[in-house]
Amino acid sequence: MVKLAETEKLSNPKKTIEVIQKYGFNFQKRFGQNFLIDGHVLDRIIAGAGVCEDDLVLEIGPGIGTMTQYLAEAAGRVIAVEVDKNLLPILEETLAPYDNVKVIHADVLSLDLSRLVEEENGGRPIKVVANLPYYITTPIIMALFEQHVPLENVTVMVQKEVAARMKAGPGSKDYGALSLAVQYYAEPYIVANVPCNCFMPRPNVDSAVIRLTRFKEPPVRVSDERLMFQIIRASFNQRRKTLMNGLRGSQELHIDKARAEAAIAEAGLPAAVRGEALTLAQFAALTDLLAEV
Ligand code: SAM
Numbered sequence: 405m406v407k408l409a410e411t412e413k414l415s416n417p418k419k420t421i422e423v424i425q426k427y428g429f430n431f432q433k434r435f436g437q438n439f440l441i442d443g444h445v446l447d448r449i450i451a452g453a454g455v456c457e458d459d460l461v462l463e464i465g466p467g468i469g470t471m472t473q474y475l476a477e478a479a480g481r482v483i484a485v486e487v488d489k490n491l492l493p494i495l496e497e498t499l500a501p502y503d504n505v506k507v508i509h510a511d512v513l514s515l516d517l518s519r520l521v522e523e524e525n526g527g528r529p530i531k532v533v534a535n536l537p538y539y540i541t542t543p544i545i546m547a548l549f550e551q552h553v554p555l556e557n558v559t560v561m562v563q564k565e566v567a568a569r570m571k572a573g574p575g576s577k578d579y580g581a582l583s584l585a586v587q588y589y590a591e592p593y594i595v596a597n598v599p600c601n602c603f604m605p606r607p608n609v610d611s612a613v614i615r616l617t618r619f620k621e622p623p624v625r626v627s628d629e630r631l632m633f634q635i636i637r638a639s640f641n642q643r644r645k646t647l648m649n650g651l652r653g654s655q656e657l658h659i660d661k662a663r664a665e666a667a668i669a670e671a672g673l674p675a676a677v678r679g680e681a682l683t684l685a686q687f688a689a690l691t692d693l694l695a696e697v
Pocket of ligand 1: 435436437438439440464465466467468469470471472485486487488491510511512513534535536537540
């Protein structure tokens with residue numbers, strides 16, 4: 405297996421600058437192009453994701469190939485999906501030493517990832533690693549989970565506040581619909597905090613790497629998953645509202661006062677409880693009660 409010296413890798417800022425200048429590359433804000441330039445952070449991502457030589461890793465957004473070099477040296481195979489065609493010639497050069505990397509030019513949102521896993525890995529679970537524009541990270545994570553793409557874990561760089569929201573539990577100010585959506589599918593673990601000076605160019609915000617290890621079975625059973633997430637969204641729509649007012653105010657749900665009151669009481673919850681106090685198990689129980697009628 406090829407191993408480049410640390411000084412030869414793109415995590416060395418000099419190498420990144422060299423490549424950017426050679427190709428006259430212009431960073432595109434709309435694609436969230438901030439490239440990592442810190443080898444320690446990259447080592448921690450690879451270790452945090454638990455990448456080993458048996459793995460097929462899907463990297464979303466390789467950029468100039470900085471993380472891809474680390475992945476290629478640790479994994480069996482890497483498939484890297486990059487949307488910006490201007491990066492393709494660069495990737496060809498920076499990944500030339502590796503024979504276990506395949507670059508796909510595509511918008512990841514347009515790919516059928518379950519099919520990709522079937523074709524490339526015989527349907528066996530893969531690992532996903534990504535450092536993406538923040539505005540598409542959450543939709544991608546949710547799509548991977550909801551579409552049941554076979555995967556072991558997803559390790560992503562997100563805004564520090566988003567990592568806190570994904571990991572938060574009831575009662576915390578960060579707890580919300582995103583916490584519950586993520587924790588229904590996966591166990592979150594913060595791998596590293598990443599200050600903005602680890603990127604070129606520097607973003608305005610600090611980041612964190614979070615690993616989401618997919619559950620084999622969801623931690624709670626619920627009769628209607630879709631209804632549960634509608635209830636969760638309604639409960640957090642306006643944070644200061646009680647659960648009851650959240651349920652009644654939802655455009656999606658059409659629940660009247662008597663029904664909401666009865667279900668809340670039957671679930672053993674105080675009438676004035678707020679959504680932010682409920683655990684995932686309590687949302688599941690409430691969903692089953694509301695689904696009965
Ligand atoms: N992984 C590299 C690193 O850590 O240095 C680059 C990360 S950069 C924050 C995000 C990368 O994702 C960019 O190369 C960008 O062009 C790519 N990207 C943005 N949107 C994408 C999409 N929808 N599908 C695939 N790649 C995308």
